[in-house]
Amino acid sequence: MDGEKIKRLEEKARKIRRHIIRMTGAAGSGHPGGSLSSADIVTALYFEVMRIDPQNPRWPDRDRFVLSKGHAAPVLYAALAERGFFSVEDLLTLRRLGSPLQGHPDMKKLPGVEMSTGSLGQGLACANGMALAARLDGRDYRVYVLLGDGEIQEGMVWEAAMAAAHYRLDNVTAFLDHNGLQIDGPVARVMSVEPVAEKWRAFGWDVQVIDGHSMEEILQAVEKARAVRGKPQMIVAETVKGKGVSFMENMVEWHGVAPKPDEVERALAELA
Amino acid sequence: MKKIATRDAYGKALVELGRENPDVVVLDADLAKSTKTIEFAKHFPERFFDMGIAEQNMIGTAAGLAAAGKIPFCSTFAIFATGRAFEIIRNSVAYSRLNVKIAASHAGITVGEDGGSHQSVEDIALMRSLPNMTVLVPADAVETRAAVRAAAQIQGPVYIRLGRPGVPVLHGDDFHFEPGRAVVMREGDDATIIATGIMVATALEAAGLLEQEGIGVRVVNMHTIKPLDEEAVIAAARETGVIVTAEEHSVIGGLGGAVAEAVCACHPVPVYRVGLPDVFGESGKPGELLEKYGLTAAHLAARVREAVTKKGRR
Ligand SMILES: Cc1ncc(C[n+]2csc(CCOP(=O)(O)OP(=O)(O)O)c2C)c(N)n1
Numbered sequence A: 001m002d003g004e005k006i007k008r009l010e011e012k013a014r015k016i017r018r019h020i021i022r023m024t025g026a027a028g029s030g031h032p033g034g035s036l037s038s039a040d041i042v043t044a045l046y047f048e049v050m051r052i053d054p055q056n057p058r059w060p061d062r063d064r065f066v067l068s069k070g071h072a073a074p075v076l077y078a079a080l081a082e083r084g085f086f087s088v089e090d091l092l093t094l095r096r097l098g099s100p101l102q103g104h105p106d107m108k109k110l111p112g113v114e115m116s117t118g119s120l121g122q123g124l125a126c127a128n129g130m131a132l133a134a135r136l137d138g139r140d141y142r143v144y145v146l147l148g149d150g151e152i153q154e155g156m157v158w159e160a161a162m163a164a165a166h167y168r169l170d171n172v173t174a175f176l177d178h179n180g181l182q183i184d185g186p187v188a189r190v191m192s193v194e195p196v197a198e199k200w201r202a203f204g205w206d207v208q209v210i211d212g213h214s215m216e217e218i219l220q221a222v223e224k225a226r227a228v229r230g231k232p233q234m235i236v237a238e239t240v241k242g243k244g245v246s247f248m249e250n251m252v253e254w255h256g257v258a259p260k261p262d263e264v265e266r267a268l269a270e271l272a
Numbered sequence B: 001m002k003k004i005a006t007r008d009a010y011g012k013a014l015v016e017l018g019r020e021n022p023d024v025v026v027l028d029a030d031l032a033k034s035t036k037t038i039e040f041a042k043h044f045p046e047r048f049f050d051m052g053i054a055e056q057n058m059i060g061t062a063a064g065l066a067a068a069g070k071i072p073f074c075s076t077f078a079i080f081a082t083g084r085a086f087e088i089i090r091n092s093v094a095y096s097r098l099n100v101k102i103a104a105s106h107a108g109i110t111v112g113e114d115g116g117s118h119q120s121v122e123d124i125a126l127m128r129s130l131p132n133m134t135v136l137v138p139a140d141a142v143e144t145r146a147a148v149r150a151a152a153q154i155q156g157p158v159y160i161r162l163g164r165p166g167v168p169v170l171h172g173d174d175f176h177f178e179p180g181r182a183v184v185m186r187e188g189d190d191a192t193i194i195a196t197g198i199m200v201a202t203a204l205e206a207a208g209l210l211e212q213e214g215i216g217v218r219v220v221n222m223h224t225i226k227p228l229d230e231e232a233v234i235a236a237a238r239e240t241g242v243i244v245t246a247e248e249h250s251v252i253g254g255l256g257g258a259v260a261e262a263v264c265a266c267h268p269v270p271v272y273r274v275g276l277p278d279v280f281g282e283s284g285k286p287g288e289l290l291e292k293y294g295l296t297a298a299h300l301a302a303r304v305r306e307a308v309t310k311k312g313r314r
């Protein structure tokens, strides 16, 4: 694969991680851990994979991305700003009164947000709806979804998984941010979801398991997923919560706590 | 004034109950640290069940536990407890009149920065609409402890609405809590504020402001939305001639709705409802949001002033 492209994307992902730290730091609240764990996936989608036009955010033929794990809003906002949907300066208004950058994504307030999320478990069903509409309208856009590994404890996820396979929605590609942590502790201890790959396969999905921090593997997996016919595709991304900031990595405490000013500095130094 | 979050008082009360009654069990949905059920989990790990991010399953499991004689307390944020799991609450809990207690934290706009998706401003309306359901909205830490203990005594489903931020402690240790019996916090003849939850402290502050202008305001703490203390409502209508309700909730279907229904039927007087005016919340600091949506003492006092001028007109 094109080494230059990979390097460019990796640099972009690092930039997005820096935004995540600055934004949550400025807001004094928010969710750095799960934003950092999905930064590489979201970067790949917005800067290589998806057919989008920031000048025309409601273009009917655009690919869609649904951030089902809506608490990772900072990673989505950072990607949208870097891609030109709105100004990078606006990122620092995260979670402030009157800001379009709500604590959880609000499609009525911010261009580029395809679905309002934040209540876990609902995004895949919405993605399915968009995918069905594409079929009805004869459009070839694709719908990408990002789910958390704690999130898939919600029954509705599996109702949607069943429906996507039943309707052969091969225009749906989902990522599972398999970082092993939720709020009350490790997913395995709170409520095990394993074996995830087998579960999605049993529900009729094409499943790949990749390193969710390898840009090369992410791009290859998307390529393969796009070629699948007659089935929705799940890409199980093995990730590290808090990835890129040593003191946040694999720490459940950093799920929903913002870094303090000195922690922001330390994190930014690591992400330089 | 000392401030304690009602969710903190809940965590403590659960531990107390757990010691006294081995049938008390607790369920949570991956928010134990936020709802404070973690306290119970630490003391009684074998009687605590983290159901993961699966609110519907949590309520259904609680229904089964109750059917087998346990007293389950279920907790998560109010939006997920009453919203996501509503129909399970309706059919498996309320319809079946099972002894399930739903104690939901992070109700209302004082959730703050998480934004509108997480701010439950319709949970009172939802829970109040269910037959067999008792709906309790404690105003402070003392009332929370009492409400939790009362809930354990009540045979049947109970909803307890709890909040995220610290709120002033209004009651002394001698406070007597009786579900369904409102507490007159302060006397007055010119108007009545009927408040619930965190708005009780705000109402007292507003009454203090108005007193300086010579307007005497009765403040009624309606800690039980269902069954509503209609006697206290009718007395307020008859004796003060105008009512302003105050709640950190939509003006549709909550305390304001319940009071208006009672007043219309029994003793019509003007009822002004202070709460969220048929909108969703949004991100912001809790204090900023209370200000924006008029849930401060100054705003409430202004509404009462206006209400007093309309009194007695047809
Ligand atoms: C329906 C619902 N229940 C509970 C929550 C509260 N909540 C927010 S994030 C979270 C944990 C999510 O864990 P996971 O899906 O693994 O996300 P990640 O580790 O990627 O951050 C919970 C319980 C919610 N947002 N929605």
Ligand SMILES: [Mg+2]
Pocket: A148, A149, A150, A177, A178, A179, A180, A181, A182
């Ligand atoms: Mg996770």
